[in-house]
Amino acid sequence: MPQTTSLQAEVDLLRARVAELEATLAHVEPLAPDAASDSHRLAERVKELSTLYRESYLADQPRTAPEEYFVELVALLPLGWHYADDACARLLISGQIYVSPNFQETPWQQSSMIVVQGKQVGTVTVGYLTPHPPADEGPFLREERSLINEIAKRVGRYIERRQTETSHRFLAAIVESSADAITSMTLDGIIQTWNKAAERIYGYTAREIVGRSIAQVMDAAHFHEMLQLLQRVRDGYQTEQFETQRRHKDGREIEVAISLYPIHDDQGRVVGAAAIARDISDRRYFEATMRENDERVRSTFEQAAVGLAHVSLDGRYLRVNQKLCAIFGYTASELLSMSVQQLSHPDEITLENELMRSLLAGERATYSIEKRNIRKDGAIVWVNRTVSLAHDYGNQPKYFIAVVEDISQRKAAEQARHDSEARYRELFENSPISLWEQDFSAVKQAIDALRRQGVTDFRTYFAQHTEFVAMALAQVKMLAFNRASLALYAARTRDELLAGLDRLVPAEGYPLFTEELTWIAEGRTTFTWEGVNQRLTGEHIHVRLHWSAAPGHEETLDRVLVSIEEIDAPAALSKMGVAA
Known part of the structure; x- marks a missing residue:
């Protein structure tokens, strides 16, 4: 610390000189103006x-954080000013503020910029809390301006030094923690440094390899190749990602990508090479x-049983498989x-365009649509088309992925069924x-409940429990009926018949309905009977x-087909149909 020692010696000499002058002038009355000024x-x-x-x-003190330096410095600064008891100080550095305990904003302040690598990063400010007689710069002396400027420079140098030390520590940590082997060597291939990753990749410790030739980790042909690369480094060139082979300590070959850079004094x-x-x-x-x-993906794409395609964002085919061609x-x-x-199909272009737009807008992740396409021969082919959107690594839309299935046969079957139903x-x-x-x-569920309760003679049970009937x-429930049913039962609207079957069965018809319940309980699924109903007119x-x-x-009997035909009154109302 030569600078610090020099300052200390100067301070000690000046203190002694001031003490001597003060002692001498104390016995001289009145004090000469020049002597007072000198003192x-x-x-x-x-x-x-x-x-x-x-x-x-x-x-110069070792510190874990620079903030400790700033806090101690801002407490020190007021002591360097003429009116030390009335002085306060502030450091503003990169948005952080450090102040002496008595700091206040006052009209009597002087400041100096803190500059690091040509850029202002803060200011040093010293002020007085109360007014004082004018001096060289307001209440401040010329020496105080010089002092605050010097302090600002020193704070800037301190910050630069800390940044440099931090950068060196980071660089050393990066080298040691790097997953890549980072080494340095002379221009004739003698190894100078060897990091932990180099130990792991090549199998040699730094103690074993430093000072030896790089030929230790390669065969003769690759060493000759390395000397040629070092010659390029000597000429000031660098080599990026050169893929080659090296030999591990255990003798096996390893694949490596090497970059070489010149080291300058x-x-x-150029005095060496970094690898x-x-x-x-x-x-x-x-x-x-x-x-x-x-x-495998290409084979799957080409041989898939459904049509596959990659489609550009404006709808052009980029890639298609054979099945799509066949469709x-x-x-x-x-x-x-x-x-x-x-x-x-012309009628479906607008819908398809809208669905593709919604994918691009992120409104949906995928869509499926059954649509018509026009084959090369002009025929209509029905397809089920499922589309999603592929994205790049930046999550930007790249192309559409379309899965196309020929559903023409199913559509034909659906149309045939529709026609049949019609x-x-x-x-x-x-x-x-x-x-x-x-x-x-x-009704079936109610009868099954009776069976679970132990009822076996349903005919007798229904006869004794007319409320169940x-x-x-x-x-x-009435699900559907035709126009002939409206006419038969003299109904003006369908709602009148939907109101319930009980309106169509008079009391005289209950025995027949009771018999019908008995047949259902016996498991019959079809039967015929003749009996009495009544029109809505009574x-x-x-x-x-x-x-x-x-x-x-x-x-379940949730769908039963019933046909009803009006007949002449039978000779005997007791005539009952039997199950088919």
């Missing part, structure tokens, strides 16, 4: 140098695996010159016989009723 200037110089000495002492001369080596054995294995995976009847080269819109509905509505679809599931009659009519559970609904 005053010397005293101020002592305070200035004392402050700088103390700052140097603070700056203070005069800018960064990355073990790429895993990467080489990964690349081989990726090639296999890519081939649309085009070759792959033909499809790659076309767009989704060109193959879409014909059935037409026959149902226009039949001259009253036709019904009814739901007996609640009435409840069951009310639980029958008029009794004699009917023949055929009751049959619809196929597939025999267990």
Whole structure:
């Protein structure tokens, strides 16, 4: 610390000189003006140098954080000013504020900028709390301006030194913690430094390898290659990511990517080379695996049983498989010159465009649509098209992924079923016989509940519990009926018939409905009977009723087909139909 020692010596000499002058002048009356001024200037110089000495002492102390230095410095600064008891100080550094305990904003302040590497990072401010006689700069002396400027410079140098030390520590930590082997060598290949990663990658410790030739970790051919690279370094060139092989201590070959950089001395001369080596054995294995995976994906793409395509953001085909070509009847080269819109049915282009827009806008993650496309031969082909959006590493839309399934056969089957149902509905509505679809599931459940309760003789139970019969009659749901049913029962609207079956069965018909419940309890799924119903007008009519559970609904009876035909009054009302 030569600077600090010099300052201390100067301070000690000046203190002694001031003490001598004060002792001499104390016995002289009156004090000559020149002597008083000399004594005053010397005293101020002592305070200035004392402050700088103390700052140097603070700056040289080992610290874990620079904030400790700033706190101690701001407490020291007021002592260097003429009116020390009335002085206060503040440091403003990179947005952080450090102040002496008595600091206040006052009109009597002087400041100096703190500059680090040509950029202002803060200010030093010293002020007085009360007014004082004018001096060289307001109430401040010339020496105090020099002092505050010097303090600002020293704070800037302290910050730069701390930053440099931090950078060196970081650099050393980075080198030691790096996953890459970082080494240095002379221009003829003698190893100078060797980090932990180099020990791991090559198998040699720094103690074993430093001072030896780099040829230790490579064969003769690769050493000759290395000398050529070092010659390039000698000429001032660097080598980036040169992939080669090295030899581990145990003798095995390892794949590495090496970068070489020149090392310069203070005069800018190339004196060595820094080498960064990355073990790429895993990467080489990964690349081989990726090639296999890519081939597998490519094979899956090409041989998939559904059409697959990559589509640009404006709808052009970028990649297609053979199945898609077969669906649309085009070759792959033909499809790659076309767009989704060109193959879409004109009525569905707008919808497809809107769905693609919603994907791009992030309003949905995927969409599926059944739509018509036009084949090369002009025929309509129905497809189920499922589309999602592929993104790049920046999560930006890259292209659409489309899965296309030919559903023409299913659509044809659906159309055939629709046509069949339409014909059935037409026959149902226009039949001259009253036709019904009814739901007996609640009745079936009620009967099953009685069976679980132990009832076995249902005929007797129903005869003794007419309230159950009435409840069951009310639980029958009307699902559908035709126009002949309206006419048969003199109903003006469909709602009148939907109100309930109990309105159509008079008291005389209860025994027949009781028998019907008995047949249901016995497990019969079809039967016919003749009996009495009544129109909504109250008029009794004699009917023949055929009751049959619809196929597939025999267990639940939630769909029962009933046909009712008006007949002449039978010779005997006791005539009952038997199960078919």
